[in-house]
Amino acid sequence: MSVLHDFGPSIPAAFRELVQGRPAEPAISGDDWLAHLPAQVAELADEWDLVADGRVWHGVCAVVIPCHRGNEPVVLKVSWPHEEARLEHLALQAWAGQGAVRLIAADPARWAMLLEPLVHDRNLDAPELLEACEVIGGLMRRLDRPATPQFTRLSHELDRWIPLCQNGSPLVPRRLTEQAASLLADLRDGCDGRLIHQDLHFQNVLAAEREPWLAIDPKPLSGEWAFAVAPVLWNRWDEASAAYNVRTHLRLRLGVVSEAAGIDEDRALAWSFVRMVTNAIWETQERAPDKDALSRWITIAKAMTD
Numbered sequence: 001m002s003v004l005h006d007f008g009p010s011i012p013a014a015f016r017e018l019v020q021g022r023p024a025e026p027a028i029s030g031d032d033w034l035a036h037l038p039a040q041v042a043e044l045a046d047e048w049d050l051v052a053d054g055r056v057w058h059g060v061c062a063v064v065i066p067c068h069r070g071n072e073p074v075v076l077k078v079s080w081p082h083e084e085a086r087l088e089h090l091a092l093q094a095w096a097g098q099g100a101v102r103l104i105a106a107d108p109a110r111w112a113m114l115l116e117p118l119v120h121d122r123n124l125d126a127p128e129l130l131e132a133c134e135v136i137g138g139l140m141r142r143l144d145r146p147a148t149p150q151f152t153r154l155s156h157e158l159d160r161w162i163p164l165c166q167n168g169s170p171l172v173p174r175r176l177t178e179q180a181a182s183l184l185a186d187l188r189d190g191c192d193g194r195l196i197h198q199d200l201h202f203q204n205v206l207a208a209e210r211e212p213w214l215a216i217d218p219k220p221l222s223g224e225w226a227f228a229v230a231p232v233l234w235n236r237w238d239e240a241s242a243a244y245n246v247r248t249h250l251r252l253r254l255g256v257v258s259e260a261a262g263i264d265e266d267r268a269l270a271w272s273f274v275r276m277v278t279n280a281i282w283e284t285q286e287r288a289p290d291k292d293a294l295s296r297w298i299t300i301a302k303a304m305t306d
Contacts, residue, residue: 004045004052004065004076007038015058019080033080041065041078044112048105050076057120059217061085066117074104075118079111084199084219087150089113091220094195099142100215101206118214124202129239132202133253136232137260139200139215140225147195147222154191154223158184161278169284171294172277176301180277183270196223201231226267229257230275233300247303254304269304276301 011034022030044050045067053073054066062079079085089106092113096102105114124132162184168177197204197218208214221227233240233250243249254272258265280297283289 004050004067005042007041010056011037011063012056012058015063018058018060022080028081030080037063037078040110040112041076044076044078044107044110047107048076048114050074050114062217064120069114073117075115077113077115081111085111087220088218090148090150091195091197091218094145094148095143097214099139100197100218101208116208116210118216119207122207124205124213125236129236130252130256132205132236133232133256134260135213136200136202136205137257139205139213140197140228140257140261140263143195143197143215144225145195147193147220151195151220151222154221154227155188157221158188158191161274164278164281165274169281171284171289172280172298176277176298176305177281179305180274180301183274187267187270187274191224191227192222194222194224196221196225196228198223198228199231200228201235203235204231224267224271225261225263226258227271227275229254229261229263229268230272232257233272234276234279234296237296246299250300250303273301273304276304 016034019030019034022033028036045052049069050067051069052065052067056063056065058064061082062077062085065076065078067074067076079088086108089103089108092100092103092115093106097116101118102116103113104116106112124135127135162181165177165181165184168174197215198221199217199219200215204217205213205215232253240246240249240253251269254268255265258268276297280294280301283294283297
């Protein structure tokens with residue numbers, strides 16, 4: 001019997017730990033979703049005529065199952081229901097495999113997609129850092145296109161972030177939160193309209209057969225690409241923290257990505273600053289704040305200031 005019809009034991013233990021105990025989002029708890037996942041995978045396998053043929057792997061919010069459909073190799077991705085993944089299929093459909101993984105089929109009601117197979121264990125953590133930054137900037141340029149009305153607008157997010165920064169947090173320097181609130185008001189003009197991948201970092205770019213590198217897991221937004229540079233700064237963090245001058249190191253990353261993408265470096269700098277400050281405030285609101293993460297957000301925010 002295919003693993004797709006007896007999937008429960010194949011759910012990676014590490015993925016179970018990530019999902020168990022999650023609150024209902026939007027209408028099902030993590031435990032209930034995991035309990036229903038095996039039946040859902042079996043249903044999708046029947047409807048899409050899938051046979052599993054590889055080891056199950058996972059990210060933070062989805063399981064990915066290598067399969068074949070007839071003679072065609074494919075992967076089945078089933079995501080934990082969350083807002084950032086709600087329109088992932090529409091973004092991949094819009095990109096049509098140009099710079100991103102190719103979408104073959106989608107079942108939005110079950111948060112499932114059928115995708116082309118990529119080399120899941122080869123990402124941009126391996127290449128030299130600045131080369132990887134150039135690749136990401138080049139992908140931003142290729143993915144750039146107008147956003148359709150279905151996608152959340154970046155300006156809408158600002159309506160939440162400005163008061164967040166105005167209220168601040170005792171654990172985040174007041175000068176940073178005040179500067180972030182001011183910058184957000186200035187950045188509103190012209191911040192909507194492009195379909196962007198707001199989580200385009202080194203682990204979200206995988207090697208492929210038809211192209212050297214393709215983007216995955218878009219978390220799409222109607223925004224501007226300058227907003228999307230920030231994840232390049234907080235990933236591959238060991239290399240940044242080991243640098244002789246962290247500020248110079250991070251500014252170099254930002255500059256390389258901005259030049260390769262053809263975006264305004266000053267706006268990328270401003271957006272990166274405010275994203276770090278909002279990340280820091282949100283971290284302090286966690287039940288058990290991660291002190292290392294909080295320190296990282298504040299360090300990068302300070303590196304983005306003159």
